Amino acid sequence: xxxxxxxxxxxxxxxxxxxxxxxxxxxxxxxxxxxxxxxxxxxxxxxxxxxxxxxxxxxxxxxxxxxxxxxxxxxxxxxxxxxxxxxxxxxxxxxxxxxxxxxxxxxxxxxxxxxxxxxxxxxxxxxxxxxxxxxxxxxxxxxxxxxxxxxxxxxxxxxxxxxxxxxxxxxxxxxxxxxxxxxxxxxxxxxxxxxxxxxxxxxxxxxxxxxxxxxxxxxxxxxxxxxxxxxxxxxxxxxxxxxxxxxxxxxxxxxxxxxxxxxxxxxxxxxxxxxxxxxxxxxxxxxxxxxxxxxxxxxxxxxxxxxxxxxxxxxxxxxxxxxxxxxxxxxxxxxxxxxxxxxxxxxxxxxxxxxxxxxxxxxxxxxxxxxxxxxxxxxxxxxxxxxxxxxxxxxxxxxxxxxxxxxxxxxxxxxxxxxxxxxxxxxxxxxxxxxxxxxxxxx
Numbered sequence: 140x141x142x143x144x145x146x147x148x149x150x151x152x153x154x155x156x157x158x159x160x161x162x163x164x165x166x167x168x169x170x171x172x173x174x175x176x177x178x179x180x181x182x183x184x185x186x187x188x189x190x191x192x193x194x195x196x197x198x199x200x201x202x203x204x205x206x207x208x209x210x211x212x213x214x215x216x217x218x219x220x221x222x223x224x225x226x227x228x229x230x231x232x233x234x235x236x237x238x239x240x241x242x243x244x245x246x247x248x249x250x251x252x253x254x255x256x257x258x259x260x261x262x263x264x265x266x267x268x269x270x271x272x273x274x275x276x277x278x279x280x281x282x283x284x285x286x287x288x289x290x291x292x293x294x295x296x297x298x299x300x301x302x303x304x305x306x307x308x309x310x311x312x313x314x315x316x317x318x319x320x321x322x323x324x325x326x327x328x329x330x331x332x333x334x335x336x337x338x339x340x341x342x343x344x345x346x347x348x349x350x351x352x353x354x355x356x357x358x359x360x361x362x363x364x365x366x367x368x369x370x371x372x373x374x375x376x377x378x379x380x381x382x383x384x385x386x387x388x389x390x391x392x393x394x395x396x397x398x399x400x401x402x403x404x405x406x407x408x409x410x411x412x413x414x415x416x417x418x419x420x421x422x423x424x425x426x427x428x429x430x431x432x433x434x435x436x437x438x439x440x441x442x443x444x445x446x447x448x449x450x451x452x453x454x455x456x457x458x459x460x461x462x463x464x465x466x467x468x469x470x471x472x473x474x475x476x477x478x479x480x481x482x483x484x485x486x487x488x489x490x491x492x493x494x495x496x497x498x499x500x501x502x503x504x505x506x507x508x509x510x511x512x513x514x515x516x517x518x519x520x521x522x523x524x525x526x527x528x529x530x531x532x533x534x535x536x537x538x539x540x541x542x543x544x545x546x547x548x549x550x551x552x553x554x555x556x557x558x559x560x561x562x563x564x565x566x567x568x569x570x571x572x573x574x575x576x577x578x579x580x581x582x
Contacts, residue, residue: 185259218267312336434470447481453490460498462505472550479543487513505575513568524560
């Protein structure tokens with residue numbers, strides 16, 4: 140059940156309980172049966188009078204009425220079913236006599252009271268009873284209905300308990316979200332802390348799941364950023380150390396301009412410049428400075444393949460198929476990803492080797508496959524391709540810094556796509572498969 144209907148039901152029930160209780164209380168205080176129910180002398184008055192009349196006779200019943208008048212100031216008269224009097228009773232013969240006697244009893248403030256007309260059925264006959272309760276007696280027993288007060292207190296306690304449970308049910312996941320946000324800010328987020336909230340099927344459950352996705356993504360980015368900084372520090376240390384050694388050797392003795400040491404220092408500077416450029420390219424992929432735009436995917440792929448063919452001296456590059464799709468995104472990033480994948484294929488493809496690029500469209504996905512006839516990658520390393528600074532065993536030191544595939548993966552991820560690596564079944568080398576969603580494309 141959604142949170143909206145839960146709140147609606149609770150508010151409706153609470154209003155019904157409070158309003159209904161107030162209505163019942165207000166009506167109950169004005170009902171004659173409440174007085175007859177809670178007054179100890181009135182509760183069994185009719186039954187005792189009828190029993191006295193049927194079992195002891197009219198004289199004894201009249202004496203019982205006079206005793207009630209003397210002890211409790213209760214006046215009554217008994218009639219048969221047709222309204223004929225059976226007893227003289229203790230009621231006044233007239234209203235004037237009522238006021239005179241009440242003044243004699245010093246009841247000037249409340250000289251009236253309440254008169255009841257009751258019907259009582261016994262095993263022998265049906266009777267009518269006229270009963271008068273004076274105001275002091277009436278007010279005293281209406282003021283302290285113990286059962287009524289107990290019921291009201293019980294209802295209020297039950298409503299308070301339900302409200303407490305509901306408040307805890309609604310606020311406990313929000314409290315867990317607050318603790319999780321604080322832990323995330325401190326870099327110590329634990330996904331298990333939100334498990335109770337993730338099982339909910341209302342808006343709070345949706346919020347918890349979205350928060351967990353966001354927190355997991357942020358924690359992954361923080362961890363990858365820390366790992367990237369460590370890898371960058373490690374990668375920069377080697378060329379800087381070689382530059383420092385070369386400069387130290389050059390400072391000891393003058394070297395001619397054609398000395399190989401200068402060429403070595405120039406290569407190290409070029410490597411540093413390339414590494415810094417790749418790091419900057421990788422960092423720009425996470426920024427949103429440039430707005431997205433529409434571009435034709437097939438045209439972009441053909442241009443990237445043409446650039447790669449220009450630099451391929453001894454390899455053959457073949458492009459097949461088409462996607463017939465236009466995407467909304469950042470074409471420079473897709474072009475950079477394709478350029479890195481094609482350069483990687485050219486680097487490891489031997490002379491007279493073959494590189495195939497296949498374009499296809501499968502349902503709502505645009506597919507780009509790049510296959511080469513190189514040595515391939517061991518299966519154990521396929522899952523690590525695309526991570527920064529990952530090098531295969533035996534890879535030459537001058538074959539790159541391992542950022543090209545990381546740039547390609549990051550660019551495709553930003554377009555909600557996927558980059559997968561496996562072994563090419565046709566050429567035997569590495570096959571890279573790019574899947575881009577066509578949610579914003581048109582044929």
